[in-house]
Amino acid sequence: MNRRILAAALATTVSLGMAGTALAPAQAASGKDWTQTTSQSEDGGHWMGNPDAELQLQEFVSYTCIHCAHFTQESDVAMRLGYVHDGKVRIEVRHLIRDPIDMTIALLTNCGDQTKFFGNHRAFFNRYDDYMDKARAATPDQIKRWNDAPLDSKFKLIADDLGLYGIMEARGFARAQLDRCLSDEAKTREIARQSAAGMNAYKIKGTPSFVLNGKLLPDAHSWDTLKPELDDTLGL
Template sequence: MKRRLLAAALATAFPLAVVTVMAPAYAAGKDWNQTFAQTEDGGHWVGNPEAPVQLREFVSYTCIHCAHFAQESDGPMRLEYIRDGKVRVEVRHLIRDPIDMTIALLTNCGDPNKFFGNHRAYFSRYDDYMDKVKAASADQIKGWNEAPLSQKFRLIASDLDLYSTMENRGVAKPALDKCLSDEAKMRTLAKQSTTGANKYGIKGTPSFVLNGELIDDAHSWDTLKPELDLKLGI
């Protein structure tokens, strides 16, 4: 019964929600990991705007393969691809369930330039918060499903100890509560998810779009890296 209730909670999802290839513009001595931008529809970029390879990552915070990808790719991506301007990376949310929406709202809370740090911080805690999801009681899951929208994501954040990650990054709880009840942002994230999934025909996470083309067989760092190297002629 508990498993069915958990499945029902995770199924209470918001609707799932062409990059031009630019000439190489490497900059000696410049660390492009410090260059950020936010798109009008809520995506987040890091890297050289004129990088020859433009990568879009479609990820879910409740996806274990996304967590593995984030953990395995973080170091080499930043050091070998983003830093010297070869690749620019955009993270796009694929919202699968209310927990996804909760963490997406939190990662987007505060200074947009801190998004990628927030993003890494939550994926580094994946096992911790998903263990709490699996251990959730029937009453907790019922509460997640039945709470008004203005309270739903604050309740999830409290039950799964999601506040502490952002508090440790300098964002106070009142500000986090405001973000977690921001219905306009919820709609933006849900639309981003639906639009991305429909545009590229994405069926699972993580999924990757390179220079406007979905890479069908890449769903991990081990399978994405050769595709990056091929685009770069390495």
């Protein structure tokens, strides 16, 4: 199915609640692996890295955005090993919800303990082509079934049709646990609210978008354009 048609058909359901301090040299030389330090903020973001890092980077991403998938696939190892590991940069992943598929995956990435989030996040972007090929091939009857379903079962139908359960089951999650996460209406509305708040706060118009030390980077939308911004700020 044409991507534009799919997006238009899915958009009808989005309204259902989807509507620093400089790093001290002693810290950098400590040998601590800051990629193992994660937390979840009150506004729903997931942080990785040194809380006192010189650079605080927020990544606004969508799980149905191919450019977000490319960014994550290209930057993941380089970002973690080259910038986060030794405490220079702290990153936060923020959801920007565009459609019900986005919301389905956001609910799944947030399933379980917050320490699982970044592994869940990478797992989905590494399988982007698999689930989006299924989404593009969805029939009008499938999309109508998703749209017509009540909120507590809508995302379970999408997860089943697009093979999303298997991605999480491979990470050790049980189907019953995933179903509870996908039918959590309060979490659904919380993620939708946080998505809208982040987008409005920084005037974000597309994904991926990056906010560095509280300021939107208007010309950075890929790893090739973000990396120079990080290096210039760090004086590398």
